[in-house]
Amino acid sequence: MNVLKLSPEELIKYCYQCGRCTGICPLGEISFYSPRILIHNALMGKPVDPQRLAQCSTCDLCSSKCPMDVMISEFVREERHKLRQSGMILEEAHFGIFSTLARLMAKKTWKANLNDYFPKEIQFSDTSEILIFTGCMSLFETYFEYKYTNIAKSAVKILNHLKIKPQILKEQVCCGHDLFWGGDYENFRLLGEQNIELIERNGVELVITICPECYRTFKLDYPRYVRNYNFKVISFSEFLDLELKEGTLIFPYEIPRTITYQDPCRLGRQLGVYDAPRNVLKAIPGIKLKEMERSREDAICCGVSAWMNCNLYSKAIRMDRLLEAQQIADTLITNCPHCLIHFNCLKNEYAETEKKYTLEILDFKEFIAKALLLG
Numbered sequence: 134m135n136v137l138k139l140s141p142e143e144l145i146k147y148c149y150q151c152g153r154c155t156g157i158c159p160l161g162e163i164s165f166y167s168p169r170i171l172i173h174n175a176l177m178g179k180p181v182d183p184q185r186l187a188q189c190s191t192c193d194l195c196s197s198k199c200p201m202d203v204m205i206s207e208f209v210r211e212e213r214h215k216l217r218q219s220g221m222i223l224e225e226a227h228f229g230i231f232s233t234l235a236r237l238m239a240k241k242t243w244k245a246n247l248n249d250y251f252p253k254e255i256q257f258s259d260t261s262e263i264l265i266f267t268g269c270m271s272l273f274e275t276y277f278e279y280k281y282t283n284i285a286k287s288a289v290k291i292l293n294h295l296k297i298k299p300q301i302l303k304e305q306v307c308c309g310h311d312l313f314w315g316g317d318y319e320n321f322r323l324l325g326e327q328n329i330e331l332i333e334r335n336g337v338e339l340v341i342t343i344c345p346e347c348y349r350t351f352k353l354d355y356p357r358y359v360r361n362y363n364f365k366v367i368s369f370s371e372f373l374d375l376e377l378k379e380g381t382l383i384f385p386y387e388i389p390r391t392i393t394y395q396d397p398c399r400l401g402r403q404l405g406v407y408d409a410p411r412n413v414l415k416a417i418p419g420i421k422l423k424e425m426e427r428s429r430e431d432a433i434c435c436g437v438s439a440w441m442n443c444n445l446y447s448k449a450i451r452m453d454r455l456l457e458a459q460q461i462a463d464t465l466i467t468n469c470p471h472c473l474i475h476f477n478c479l480k481n482e483y484a485e486t487e488k489k490y491t492l493e494i495l496d497f498k499e500f501i502a503k504a505l506l507l508g
Contacts, residue, residue, distance in 0.1 A: 145172050145208050147201040154195035154205055159433055160188060163449045168195050168205050171212075181212050187223045187441045190450075191314060192398040192434035206403075213316030223315065226443035227276065231311060234272060238306040239320035239327075247271050248301050250282045255289050258298040262338040264364075265289060265299040266328075268347045269307050273470060279477055281470055287502035288343045288369055294505055295381055299341070302331055310346040313354060314439040325350075325359035332364055340366045343498060345400035345469045352404060368400060369498060370468060374409035377416055387419035388504050393462035394422065395454075395476075396432035397469035410468055410497055417504045423461045433457075435475040443475070451479045459492045468497040 152169050160166035166188060174181050191206035199205070213223060225232055237243035250271055251257075265288060273281040292299050309324035332340060342348040351366040376382035394414065400406045407429045415422050427433050433454050436447030455476060458465045467473045476494050483489040495503075502508040 217316040239323040268344040311439040345397040349399040370410035
């Protein structure tokens with residue numbers, strides 16, 4: 134069954150209420166939460182609980198175990214869209230500031246250079262056929278304590294180290310991921326069209342994304358909900374894996390660390406990128422990569438998506454995940470800015486009191502840059 138060609142309404146008709154989704158759901162382990170009941174109510178024409186829709190992290194762990202290939206995240210997103218069309222706005226964490234800024238960018242009522250934080254020594258080229266899409270790192274930095282722009286800076290430093298001077302868009306806007314998963318299709322499409330038009334106008338052949346949510350948006354959602362485009366898109370870890378295999382990427386320094394890797398839901402289950410980041414990490418001399426019991430297809434998410442469900446339940450999921458990582462490693466490597474935000478937020482909450490979490494939490498791009506002594 135080609136699930137990408139079916140609407141969510143058609144998809145859920147294949148559900149035969151086996152309950153496997155509820156049994157595997159991380160939220161279902163800590164609360165009375167049931168994806169099966171959400172689908173049952175929709176099939177029976179009953180109203181779907183808005184609060185339950187907001188709680189779902191759309192991690193797709195349930196979908197990956199569904200014997201009928203029902204994409205429950207697609208169903209949840211479409212139900213959110215219906216609620217929005219009916220005039221109901223689902224509550225968002227952090228007062229909805231990030232969605233508000235994205236909508237302002239979509240309507241072109243607020244213009245900001247999201248890429249004005251790069252130091253002068255980093256090299257770009259206005260004519261390069263390779264473009265790096267940085268996402269909303271600078272917006273995160275203005276709100277949270279962590280220096281999230283270091284992720285983008287590290288990525289470009291690595292490219293420069295590989296003799297690549299990428300293009301960068303001064304007019305870049307948010308990819309629209311969070312609006313899309315909150316059900317705001319209208320503004321998502323406006324953002325998507327802006328980004329596609331800008332990239333095509335600049336003669337780009339390859340776009341490298343440094344955020345799994347941007348990657349999923351470009352690879353799956355723009356072609357389906359905005360339009361097709363004439364350039365290729367690749368994630369940063371996949372790009373480095375190719376450079377590693379070609380012998381261009383070499384790690385000359387030993388890094389004596391025991392690490393574990395957090396599979397982002399968008400990059401892992403939804404796009405199937407598991408080996409590339411692990412190949413790169415294992416190529417660093419001195420690194421011991423240990424897998425958590427729940428990894429790859431079975432990985433547990435950070436508990437939050439699209440700023441919609443940051444609450445006590447999502448915190449419990451993060452606590453469980455960090456304790457699992459801490460049992461086997463001294464460093465947790467993430468590949469998603471949202472994972473980095475939420476794991477560090479939880480760690481900092483206990484930093485001054487219980488000192489519950491001692492492991493270091495780093496982004497993949499930052500870690501690779503450190504291994505190359507670039508930052």
